[in-house]
Amino acid sequence: MTDAADLTARLIRCPSVTPEDGGALVMLGDLLADAGFEVHRVDRNGTPNLFARWGARGARTFGFNGHTDVVPPGDLGSWTHPPFSGHVQDGVIWGRGATDMKSGVAAFVAAAIDFVRETPPDRAVILTITGDEEGPSRDGTIAILDWMRDNGERMDACIVGEPSNPEIMGEMMKIGRRGAATFTITAKGVQGHAAYPHKARNPLHALTTYLNDLIAAPLDAGTDHFDPTGLQITSIDCGNPASNVIPETARAVVNIRFNDLHTGASVQADLTARANRVAQATGVTLSIEAQISGEAFLTQPGPFVDLVRGVVTQETNRQPVLSTTGGTSDARFIKDHCPVVEFGLVGAYMHQVDERVPVAQVHQLKTIYQRILEKYFE
Known part of the structure; x- marks a missing residue:
């Protein structure tokens, strides 16, 4: 089993303040390649990006999208634990990116690896991970989507793993953005x-x-x-x-x-x-x-939205509100490629000093992502 919480802590230890990668995508690329994924770096204009595929090209394909870049930590003296220490104490992981969104990336990477290892489907899984979401966003997910178009790659549906829950796990998922x-x-x-x-x-x-x-x-x-x-x-x-x-x-x-x-x-x-x-x-x-x-967009409620909502409800005992609130995310680019929703962790500490996430929440998110993959390919 791939430990999503341990992977979160390891990613936090990569000082990947936009546009620096800090070794985060190198680590993920090696991990995914060892798990049998076809991995490509899609760097553009100095921006680090990663594309990973498992399964047959042209088959029904489920995708995940996320970012490993983080905002600057600010005054280092204000942090209880150093922002790039990935310190784990009392069931909590501390550090810049713990919430937004190295934990989300770790959860879907771990879920994808275990899914294809334990229950390989006759389908495909694509992971797209950028180092330019917190910055200008011109050469991040856009660059990956351009590369996918030029190389005949396509996702049929995608989850962006941004933190989507305001206070409690399972209370909200995003089906659009203003x-x-x-x-x-x-x-x-x-x-x-x-x-x-x-x-x-x-x-x-x-x-x-x-x-x-x-x-x-x-x-x-x-x-x-x-x-x-x-x-x-x-x-x-x-x-x-x-x-x-x-x-x-x-x-x-x-x-x-x-x-x-x-x-x-x-x-x-x-x-x-x-x-x-x-x-x-x-x-x-x-x-x-x-x-x-x-631009504003909406993924209309239907089978894909219902599938994600149903799994979240089953795993959290809460039916998430279908929301379009908040700022922008890279879903605004993916919506031109395929249907997209956002579901991730609780975002209460994102961009704050002492950003942190409970270990149990990371494991729960991995389980949700793996169940979504299983349901999607049933």
């Missing part, structure tokens, strides 16, 4: 003296009018599986040190998490139309720069 976009709005007016406003055009007045319009008129009221689109103003600045000068330029940053009523392009078009109306009314030019980091 889209995410950041918009920088630049308002350009005419500089002038604050005592003579008729000789200037204040960009801050136009910009705050525009932002108030965004807040006052929500984009939607939500859908069956998604909350209403959320909009947060995260920055307003004009770089003006003088209290008696009307600035020429002001900028604001808006982050929008949108549901499946929208695309990134449609949200941008809406914001642009509102900007044009404010510009026409004030004489201040408003331009918008967009950075769309993911």
